[in-house]
Amino acid sequence: MAFSFVTIYKMSYDTEHVRNAGDTPRTITGISTFAELLENPSLARLYTSIRRSATSTGPELVETTTVSKKTVYDYLHKLEQAGLISKVDDDGGTAVYTAEEFELTLTVRETEVSITPELIEVIAQKNEYPAIERVLEDYGIVTYALTYDLVKAHSERNVTIRQIASLTGLSPGAAYDLVEALYSILELGDDESPPTTYSPDDFDEDEGDLLREFADK
Structure with a gap:
């Protein structure tokens, strides 16, 4: 896919690609709940707490x-209605929930990113x-999700912070932070290896090839 790094705030949700990622994939409803997760x-x-605990x-x-009891149950109802959690048991009259895996594809002017539980876990913080x-x-979420993927590449020393900034349109300072x-x-x-920074002349020769590589994905 070709990336456009203009800041865009309007999103179109590709509902055909919002699917449960479990053994029996099905379309997940409640796109507004996905938006609220962000x-x-x-x-x-x-949602992350339920997913980490397997059942809750x-x-x-x-x-x-840290939210009220009423808010907890309101959230549980909302997540269940959206297909993001499911009841798996009844423990003495108390519902037991498990989190559903999912992948939500966001398409914004030909730029496509995936929202996953791992990304939601980070947004929760x-x-x-x-x-x-x-x-x-x-x-916006598109730039954020793209940066999230590039940070993993950075941890494997495949890109520099300067290149992340170029690919996403972030300032070098925002990218580093x-x-x-x-x-x-x-x-x-x-603990002894913080994110690698760069000097102004680092990687200039290879940067064009890197940008083309990501633009082709």
Whole structure:
């Protein structure tokens, strides 16, 4: 696919590609709930908590979350209606929930990115990492999701921060701050190896080839 790095705020959701990723894939409904996952870290944290625990009940989530009991049950209902969680058991009259895996394809003017549970887990922490919130607010989810993928390539030393900035349209400073935040959340590298920076003349010869490589994906 060809990438356009203009900041775009209007999204079209390709509902044909919003599918349960389990053993029996089915179309997931409730696109508005997906949109809220990207905007509401409390909802994202609740979904992530269920996913990390394999199974959870309402009372367990009330004990561990910072939102009210009513909000927890409102969120559970919303997530269940959207197909993002399912009831798998009934423990003495208490519903037991499990999280569904999913992949949501966002298409914005021929730019296509995937929203996955892993990405939602990071967005759930945006209040603790100003760089994440800033990029989401100033550049939008498409740029953020693309940067997320490139950070993984950076951890494998396949791209530099300068190249991430060029590919996404972020300023070098914003790119560095976001890489640093994602390194911390995703536990990439090690404590003695922070994200690699660059000098102005680094990788100029190869950068054009790299940009073409990502544009062809």
